[in-house]
Amino acid sequence: QSDLTQPASVSGSPGQSITISCTGTSSDIGSYNRVSWYQQHPGKAPKLIIHDVSSRPSGVSNRFSGSKSGNTASLTISGLQAEDEAAYYCSSYRSYSTVVFGGGTKLTVL
């Protein structure tokens, strides 16, 4: 069981938008704006796509956006493309200088 809760899977058609939720507690997401999202294609290392709740690293498409409300963070992918099919993981800073991850969400582009 992971520290942060994500849906196991989501799906969408090309061009649509999808949102992946990530629920934590008041010890992590609820208290800190250090939420990150990673994209992982099969056999590859994860890639940082969102940090600090909603900031995108240089080179990441603006189709990826992040937000937070209370103990829940969200990743939205707009204009779905076939290449977006991957696993997505959230993470958060937690009290006492640790980091916790969600269990991951597999995105299927129909």
Next chain:
Amino acid sequence: QVQLQESGPGQVKSSETLSLTCAVSGQSISSDNHWGWIRQPPGKGLEWIGSFYPGVNTNYNPSLKSRITMSIDTSNNQFSLKLTSVTAADTAIYYCARDNNRAASDIWGQGTMVTVSS
């Protein structure tokens, strides 16, 4: 650009110690960033192992803390992970990564698979 490369034995016997090294190129590990380790059991999710800021602090996953040691070798610009008393549950891909100092790993190594055998 900054690159990280893990190295170590692909197989470790149960109850022994797993030792991995992460060689960093393109940036001195002595400055500016936290560095750390993350692992992923086959077919499963990511687990944060720990991270450090050279000369300042080291933080470990509480569930692994009693078995972990992280160290730094500035002369070779690399850092290492030791995990003692391994079991099958420690079988995973081990990644080293640079942390952007805001609990986000912005650069990752390619990962190295470690299998714990009996």
